[in-house]
Amino acid sequence: MINVDNVNKIFTQRDGNTFQALDNVDFSIKKGEFVSLLGPSGCGKSTVLNLIAGFDKSYEGHIKVNGAEVKEPGPDRVVVFQEHGLFPWLTVLENVAFGLKQKGIGKKERLELAREQIRTVHLSKFADRYPHELSGGMKQRAAIARALVMDPQILLMDEPFAALDEQTRLVLHQELEDIWLKTGKTILFITHNIREAVMLSDRVLVMSTRPGTIKKEFNVQAARPRDSADSLLHHVEKAIMECLADELEKVVKEEMGDDTYSLKKNSVFDRTFGGMGGGI
Amino acid sequence: MFLIVLLVAWEAAYRIIGWESWKFPSLFQTIESFYTGFAHGQLLEAIMNSLRRLLIAFAISISVGMLLGFMFAKWKAIDDTIGFVVIALQTVPSIAWLPFAIIWFGFNDKSVIFITALGATWTMAIATRTGIKNISPIYIRAAQTLGTGNGWKMFMQILIPGSFPHLITGVRVAWAFAWRALVAGELIANGAGLGQLLQDGRGLGDTALMLNVVIIIAVLGTISDHFCFKKLEDKLLIRYGLDK
Ligand SMILES: Nc1ncnc2c1ncn2[C@@H]1O[C@H](COP(=O)(O)OP(=O)(O)OP(=O)(O)O)[C@@H](O)[C@H]1O
Ligand SMILES: [Mg+2]
Numbered sequence: 001m002i003n004v005d006n007v008n009k010i011f012t013q014r015d016g017n018t019f020q021a022l023d024n025v026d027f028s029i030k031k032g033e034f035v036s037l038l039g040p041s042g043c044g045k046s047t048v049l050n051l052i053a054g055f056d057k058s059y060e061g062h063i064k065v066n067g068a069e070v071k072e073p074g075p076d077r078v079v080v081f082q083e084h085g086l087f088p089w090l091t092v093l094e095n096v097a098f099g100l101k102q103k104g105i106g107k108k109e110r111l112e113l114a115r116e117q118i119r120t121v122h123l124s125k126f127a128d129r130y131p132h133e134l135s136g137g138m139k140q141r142a143a144i145a146r147a148l149v150m151d152p153q154i155l156l157m158d159e160p161f162a163a164l165d166e167q168t169r170l171v172l173h174q175e176l177e178d179i180w181l182k183t184g185k186t187i188l189f190i191t192h193n194i195r196e197a198v199m200l201s202d203r204v205l206v207m208s209t210r211p212g213t214i215k216k217e218f219n220v221q222a223a224r225p226r227d228s229a230d231s232l233l234h235h236v237e238k239a240i241m242e243c244l245a246d247e248l249e250k251v252v253k254e255e256m257g258d259d260t261y262s263l264k265k266n267s268v269f270d271r272t273f274g275g276m277g278g279g280i
Numbered sequence: 281m282f283l284i285v286l287l288v289a290w291e292a293a294y295r296i297i298g299w300e301s302w303k304f305p306s307l308f309q310t311i312e313s314f315y316t317g318f319a320h321g322q323l324l325e326a327i328m329n330s331l332r333r334l335l336i337a338f339a340i341s342i343s344v345g346m347l348l349g350f351m352f353a354k355w356k357a358i359d360d361t362i363g364f365v366v367i368a369l370q371t372v373p374s375i376a377w378l379p380f381a382i383i384w385f386g387f388n389d390k391s392v393i394f395i396t397a398l399g400a401t402w403t404m405a406i407a408t409r410t411g412i413k414n415i416s417p418i419y420i421r422a423a424q425t426l427g428t429g430n431g432w433k434m435f436m437q438i439l440i441p442g443s444f445p446h447l448i449t450g451v452r453v454a455w456a457f458a459w460r461a462l463v464a465g466e467l468i469a470n471g472a473g474l475g476q477l478l479q480d481g482r483g484l485g486d487t488a489l490m491l492n493v494v495i496i497i498a499v500l501g502t503i504s505d506h507f508c509f510k511k512l513e514d515k516l517l518i519r520y521g522l523d524k
Contacts, residue, residue, distance in 0.1 A: 055424070074424075
């Protein structure tokens with residue numbers, strides 16, 4: 001379904017220097033699969049997603065969707081952004097119907113379809129509100145509805161729940177899993193939250209940083225719908241945590257500066273693992 | 281309330297200082313002249329003529345300005361060349377072009393419309409450019425991924441509404457510029473209108489008429505700005521969630 005084939009991405013910065021964001025990224029996603037891309041901040045997750053979405057065409061290597069090279073953004077691969085990206089001048093209903101309008105679907109039909117989709121994300125009461133009148137979680141739901149209503153084969157989700165509180169996030173996890181089980185869409189889900197990745201995915205691709213590359217891949221063969229108490233999930237979570245401990249150290253070192261960083265690797269590891277969402 | 285105090289003070293000052301009416305009219309002379317002016321249709325006709333010119337010029341400057349602004353935002357080469365010139369031109373009061381306009385078009389309507397449109401066009405172009413450039417890239421990307429492409433659909437459904445908060449401010453400023461340029465233009469070039477009426481008043485030593493025109497200009501300007509554009513702007517800002 002999605003084939004990312006030895007992709008290198010080099011940014012030219014404003015000062016003329018180059019920065020290699022992706023180094024030989026190579027993976028593929030099967031039809032109907034739910035795959036997470038996990039990695040520390042700045043490792044190049046969004047860069048990968050933007051390339052697959054078709055927003056950026058300057059890279060080396062090949063990216064194919066359904067066997068055809070990606071040329072431009074399109075409604076077969078709808079993106080859900082971290083910052084929702086709802087149009088502030090349209091109501092929720094109009095936002096959700098926006099993509100259908102571009103397809104040339106008549107007004108009556110598209111509003112009907114949009115309403116139906118809004119119902120599936122439990123926003124019916126808020127259909128006529130403007131985005132700024134919604135809470136963060138509602139906005140994210142509206143954004144998901146706007147993507148789903150297009151009935152795309154592929155959903156590309158860039159940290160869609162990162163800005164939300166823990167409870168809202170848990171609710172949306174369930175809703176997303178539900179929708180995925182019902183529709184069988186192919187989903188590429190980006191996150192830096194280990195638990196989130198493990199809870200939702202069939203497969204987790206762990207990225208390492210500088211330059212960004214896929215470090216390791218974990219299968220999550222737990223039963224659906226997922227149960228957060230499932231010991232298998234905890235097992236995978238722990239394995240990923242260990243895999244990432246080195247990465248974590250690298251990031252902390254880089255962001256804090258070498259001299260101030262003196263924590264031992266193990267203490268960082270323990271603290272993170274004990275913490276709530278297991279974020280990196 | 282304040283207005284009444286002002287009017288009383290005006291009449292009182294007139295009597296105490298004892299201006300002669302060829303310098304500055306009294307309150308009652310002004311009201312009387314206002315009444316006869318309207319009764320004879322002279323004032324109304326002038327207002328209509330001025331408004332007609334203004335609207336023509338305004339329509340031209342809004343469309344040309346938006347087109348220019350869009351091109352500046354979209355093509356860097358145009359922005360670096362023509363865009364730069366426009367920013368320079370914006371600093372020139374448009375009345376400064378009137379002598380040229382008179383050479384090109386003569387003492388008539390066209391000259392006035394030309395300079396009225398001129399100042400507003402540059403303002404509008406710059407507002408449009410800023411507006412489009414300030415659209416968050418996430419809206420553009422969201423639209424692309426929903427299938428707008430990069431052409432007409434993107435322009436109409438994202439670029440225009442996305443830049444509306446800037447556009448409406450641009451329209452307001454453009455209107456104010458156009459209004460000023462119009463009166464100045466009419467004072468000098470020919471054609472029935474408010475500016476021309478001012479000139480006539482001077483010729484006749486009719487200060488009451490002159491003051492009337494000034495008041496009308498102020499009232500029309502305030503009404504249009506406050507009740508049209510300001511309202512529209514406030515409404516939009518609320519809708520966009522930008523009012524604070
Ligand atoms: N337009 C750009 N020009 C130069 N460098 C860029 C550009 N966009 C991204 N980068 C760099 O590429 C790297 C990867 O960025 P990217 O946005 O993909 O990270 P990310 O993994 O999505 O991080 P986060 O989890 O914080 O969103 C970063 O180091 C970033 O500084
Ligand atoms: Mg990112």
